[in-house]
Amino acid sequence: MKTVSEKISFGDSLTLESGKVLSGFELMTETYGKLNSDKTNAVLVCHAFSGNHHAAGISDGETKSGWWDEIIGDGKTIDTTKFFVVSLNNIGGCHGSSGPTTIAAESGQPYGANFPEVSVSDWVEAQKLLADHLGINCWEMVAGGSLGGMQALQWAISYPEKIKKAAIIAASSKISTQNIALNEVAREIIKKDEHFHNGDYLSKGELPKNGLKAARMLGHITYLSESNMSKRFGRKLQDPENKMDADVNYEVENYLQYKGEQFSKTFDANSYILMTKAMDSFDPAKDFDNDLVKCLQNIQAKLLIASFDSDWLFPKEYGLDIQMSAIKAGINSAYIELDGDYGHDSFLFYSDQYAAALKNFLNSNG
Amino acid sequence: MKTVSEKISFGDSLTLESGKVLSGFELMTETYGKLNSDKTNAVLVCHAFSGNHHAAGISDGETKSGWWDEIIGDGKTIDTTKFFVVSLNNIGGCHGSSGPTTIAAESGQPYGANFPEVSVSDWVEAQKLLADHLGINCWEMVAGGSLGGMQALQWAISYPEKIKKAAIIAASSKISTQNIALNEVAREIIKKDEHFHNGDYLSKGELPKNGLKAARMLGHITYLSESNMSKRFGRKLQDPENKMDADVNYEVENYLQYKGEQFSKTFDANSYILMTKAMDSFDPAKDFDNDLVKCLQNIQAKLLIASFDSDWLFPKEYGLDIQMSAIKAGINSAYIELDGDYGHDSFLFYSDQYAAALKNFLNSNG
Numbered sequence: 001m002k003t004v005s006e007k008i009s010f011g012d013s014l015t016l017e018s019g020k021v022l023s024g025f026e027l028m029t030e031t032y033g034k035l036n037s038d039k040t041n042a043v044l045v046c047h048a049f050s051g052n053h054h055a056a057g058i059s060d061g062e063t064k065s066g067w068w069d070e071i072i073g074d075g076k077t078i079d080t081t082k083f084f085v086v087s088l089n090n091i092g093g094c095h096g097s098s099g100p101t102t103i104a105a106e107s108g109q110p111y112g113a114n115f116p117e118v119s120v121s122d123w124v125e126a127q128k129l130l131a132d133h134l135g136i137n138c139w140e141m142v143a144g145g146s147l148g149g150m151q152a153l154q155w156a157i158s159y160p161e162k163i164k165k166a167a168i169i170a171a172s173s174k175i176s177t178q179n180i181a182l183n184e185v186a187r188e189i190i191k192k193d194e195h196f197h198n199g200d201y202l203s204k205g206e207l208p209k210n211g212l213k214a215a216r217m218l219g220h221i222t223y224l225s226e227s228n229m230s231k232r233f234g235r236k237l238q239d240p241e242n243k244m245d246a247d248v249n250y251e252v253e254n255y256l257q258y259k260g261e262q263f264s265k266t267f268d269a270n271s272y273i274l275m276t277k278a279m280d281s282f283d284p285a286k287d288f289d290n291d292l293v294k295c296l297q298n299i300q301a302k303l304l305i306a307s308f309d310s311d312w313l314f315p316k317e318y319g320l321d322i323q324m325s326a327i328k329a330g331i332n333s334a335y336i337e338l339d340g341d342y343g344h345d346s347f348l349f350y351s352d353q354y355a356a357a358l359k360n361f362l363n364s365n366g
Numbered sequence: 367m368k369t370v371s372e373k374i375s376f377g378d379s380l381t382l383e384s385g386k387v388l389s390g391f392e393l394m395t396e397t398y399g400k401l402n403s404d405k406t407n408a409v410l411v412c413h414a415f416s417g418n419h420h421a422a423g424i425s426d427g428e429t430k431s432g433w434w435d436e437i438i439g440d441g442k443t444i445d446t447t448k449f450f451v452v453s454l455n456n457i458g459g460c461h462g463s464s465g466p467t468t469i470a471a472e473s474g475q476p477y478g479a480n481f482p483e484v485s486v487s488d489w490v491e492a493q494k495l496l497a498d499h500l501g502i503n504c505w506e507m508v509a510g511g512s513l514g515g516m517q518a519l520q521w522a523i524s525y526p527e528k529i530k531k532a533a534i535i536a537a538s539s540k541i542s543t544q545n546i547a548l549n550e551v552a553r554e555i556i557k558k559d560e561h562f563h564n565g566d567y568l569s570k571g572e573l574p575k576n577g578l579k580a581a582r583m584l585g586h587i588t589y590l591s592e593s594n595m596s597k598r599f600g601r602k603l604q605d606p607e608n609k610m611d612a613d614v615n616y617e618v619e620n621y622l623q624y625k626g627e628q629f630s631k632t633f634d635a636n637s638y639i640l641m642t643k644a645m646d647s648f649d650p651a652k653d654f655d656n657d658l659v660k661c662l663q664n665i666q667a668k669l670l671i672a673s674f675d676s677d678w679l680f681p682k683e684y685g686l687d688i689q690m691s692a693i694k695a696g697i698n699s700a701y702i703e704l705d706g707d708y709g710h711d712s713f714l715f716y717s718d719q720y721a722a723a724l725k726n727f728l729n730s731n732g
Contacts, residue, residue, distance in 0.1 A: 174601065176592060176595075176596060177592070177595040177596045177598075177599045177600060177601065177616075177618050178587060178592040178595050178596070180601070180616050180618055180619065181583075181587045181595065181618050181619070181622055182584075182587060184583070184614075184616075184618070184619040184622055184623075185580060185583045185584045185587065185622070187613070188579070188580045188583060188623070188626075189555055189580045191613075192559075192576040192577075192579075192580060193558075194560040210558040211558075213554070213558075214551060214554045214555045214558060217547075217550070217551045217554060218548075218551045218584065221544060221547045221548060221551065226542060226543070226544040229542075229543040229544050229547065230542060230543045230544070232543075233543050234543060235540065235543065235546070235649065247553070247557075248550075249643075249646065249647070250543075250546050250550075250646070252543050252546055252547050252550070253546065253547070253550040256547055256550055256551070257550075257554070260554075277615075280615065280616070281615070283601065312678075
């Protein structure tokens with residue numbers, strides 16, 4: 001699989017949904033496979049909350065395979081012998097694209113909490129500039145899970161003529177009150193970390209790792225299903241020799257301690273806050289009198305809306321709600337509820353059923 | 367309603383399940399109504415995680431009515447013109463009974479994190495000493511919701527001849543992996559508060575209020591149902607004039623900020639940790655080869671097991687599991703799934719259906 005990693009600088013100034021302007025920005029990208037001469041085989045994959053540009057394979061300098069490596073590759077569901085797959089770290093992220101850890105030209109200091117608020121629409125605008133840069137006039141498919149699925153939906157709404165298919169997986173047209181509440185708890189935990197300093201921790205040479213760790217522990221619970229956790233850990237006691245913390249009793253506590261600790265070393269706290277805010281505010285129907293049917297009416301892309309039965313964070317009702325509105329709007333869409341052992345995280349993992357749905361959708365005629 | 371508040375000192379030393387010994391302890395109690403001359407009309411109500419002895423009415427020095435005031439009182443579901451209701455703050459709590467905020471005789475300092483680990487069984491043992499003190503040989507009913515329901519179940523197991531009826535509401539015979547995980551996140555948040563000092567905050571004149579606040583915000587989400595939060599708050603934006611925090615956007619965020627803040631002023635962080643650990647470890651079947659049927663076999667009390675349809679923290683499967691084991695054990699039990707608008711918290715609030723179930727159970731022949 002031909003893999004190219006590239007950081008691309010854009011001179012364009014980007015006016016954000018908030019009204020603020022980013023005067024130039026950088027996007028960290030990876031591409032897999034080859035763009036054909038007609039430039040008609042391009043697939044954009046959009047990352048979820050804590051994902052990044054590294055979606056497949058193991059590229060230089062990376063130690064882990066990409067977040068959708070089970071799906072993207074030569075002969076895989078999104079077959080890189082046929083398709084040219086584009087992946088990027090979104091603006092506001094912390095893996096190479098412009099975001100809170102970037103040095104601001106004006107101050108010579110990291111943006112920190114001063115990095116402007118970004119939205120799902122803003123990400124789509126930045127991705128549109130990336131498509132222009134790559135000479136891609138129309139995506140064969142835009143696909144993503146969770147917050148990535150929201151971007152796929154927004155693409156279909158924002159650029160009806162520039163996207164043939166949108167795979168909207170484990171996603172929602174707007175998150176629930178409970179989801180907003182859970183995001184607020186995560187933000188509260190991070191902001192009250194003694195090393196957060198109102199978001200200016202980098203310029204002080206500190207990191208709010210405790211806050212990030214606990215926020216991720218909470219997030220992790222919401223990404224998994226109860227049945228999966230029960231099957232995997234049950235009420236098994238932790239082997240004392242490998243305790244992450246002296247107070248740990250059960251294996252599941254140790255697992256969360258470990259996962260949270262690892263995450264806190266690789267993610268930026270301001271990005272965490274900014275990404276959750278983007279998730280909270282996503283609600284494309286708000287520009288259409290809060291009418292999702294009206295919002296979807298101009299879509300020309302074919303939609304695949306997929307939910308997982310064990311997902312309690314973005315349950316199937318969210319997917320069904322998009323599908324019902326799509327039917328009322330008279331656009332081309334299919335809904336499927338998939339078996340998934342991993343709760344919300346099921347969108348990351350291969351299953352025969354999931355792969356068949358996605359592969360047949362991608363290879364179908366437009 | 368005759369109400370008596372009393373702090374009772376016990377000279378007895380109490381050997382805890384952990385093997386540690388409390389040499390003497392105090393229980394803060396409230397009673398409602400009058401004990402009859404035969405002492406056969408006594409009802410014990412056991413509080414849940416953050417509850418206390420103040421279960422009904424508004425007594426001296428209290429500004430809020432008790433946690434089960436909708437259920438307990440003259441002419442109410444648990445009718446204090448007929449029954450003598452006993453309520454207490456459990457040991458390890460922070461509302462007057464011996465717990466982490468108590469001054470330890472040996473050191474002259476608050477116990478803090480050195481207060482011994484307590485279990486649901488330990489609470490039942492302390493309540494048994496309270497019954498002896500009051501001259502009550504047999505409870506007409508022991509009742510409670512959530513962690514309180516676990517105490518009611520433990521009473522029926524520990525003292526088959528001293529309890530006629532057990533109302534086990536919104537409870538479980540052991541909590542799930544997901545529940546343990548959520549408790550661990552709450553503990554992690556509290557313990558990493560810069561003012562926690564490994565639990566010795568009182569002797570340093572500090573309070574880990576930020577940690578308690580965020581832990582409670584998380585808890586609050588789990589106590590409510592998604593549909594209740596959606597109905598009540600939806601995605602309504604917060605009126606800017608009443609924001610608890612400048613970064614708040616939605617009403618639900620403000621509500622959680624407010625609730626968390628209030629809680630952090632009234633609860634003790636070590637008690638929070640200790641209570642969640644007691645909840646995690648509750649599993650009476652563990653002493654019966656992990657066989658709940660065997661564990662329930664000696665019960666003589668009649669059981670009422672009630673779950674609420676909107677409770678996702680302790681879902682109905684937990685109640686059904688106890689009921690199925692009770693049926694197999696051949697003991698007298700009834701299970702009911704109740705409508706409840708408030709998720710797990712539904713056990714606190716009156717509804718016709720709930721009150722009828724509980725009242726008829728209490729007034730039935732043994």
